[in-house]
Amino acid sequence: MFHRSLFLLFFLPIGFVTLAQKPPTTSFQVVPLGVKGGIDESNLSAYLLAPQGTNDFICLDAGTIHAGIEKAVQNQTFKVGSETVLKDYIKAYLISHAHLDHLSGLIINSTEDAKKPIYGMSACIDVLKNNYFNWKSWPNLANEGDAPALSKYRYTVLAPNTETPIESTGMSVRMFPLSHGMAYQSAAFLIKNGPNYMLYLGDTGPDLIEKSRNLSQLWQAIQPLILSKSLKAIFIEVSYPNEQPDNQLYGHLTPNWLMHELTALGKLTGANALSGFPLVITHIKPAGSNEATIKKQLQEANALNVKLIFPEQGKPLSF
16 A cells, blocks of 8 residues: 555655644745845845745745845755746736835846736836836847837736735735835735735735725725634835934834834734734845844734744745
8 A cells, every 4th residue: 555654755745844843833935035124135025935845936026036046045944956946936926016125126027937926016027027127128028018028027906905826826906005205116016825815915004194095995905804813914014213314204203203104904803813824024224233223123013923034045934
């Protein structure tokens, strides 16, 4: 008789190091390819996310790709070469907005990549089409725009708050607009994997400073998912320490402003619902002592007792 342990040995997916250790008990696996918010071009915002137990990753933003994959391979997070991860494991890109620190890795690596879709709001897709993949800044490797369109990438425009399947992953996404400097939009992506969810926010300022209701509307949308424990984590930026003046936030958050927004969320869910909830802090600008200061200020202001997670490039997370 073919023993069950032999079946598991031969038929479980390979490549992601955690798969060989134990059966999945979590819903999502995340590999940060880049975690910082500027200055270090080898470590800019990019997060691989897949259903636990698969290699069907999406890339949430794409500031750094190759250097992050190399770091993950060095860390034994992936047990295959970087070319396999780039071409085969990454099934799609979801770009929150078209600033270079969120998509430069996608552009630079595009000539070596395989065919796959790019998802984003219409304004983001327009910038990719008109400013980057246009045969002036870079060859047009997408399916629309200046001729010849080489069609390696396929643009998919996400409509606000509409569920869209993500090709080749079994997951889907709902996009929510964010305000990033009042005159500029970014996006949040609510990723669904079966009954479970993950929320990733691109760059965003606080509603009060941005004169916006975007975060308020996002909090209302995820409130039932937190109460049902279907939402497994939130990835959200904190770019500056509290000393940064409000008129120089440029559409970003500080520890105080993040906690202000979480307090608004807690009023919808009840504060106890956020106790121990995983909150992954992204996009810290690494100038000077910012990183240490931001971590200290977040920990000191954490009256809601959320679980603060500070991701490291190439080191996997599970939720």
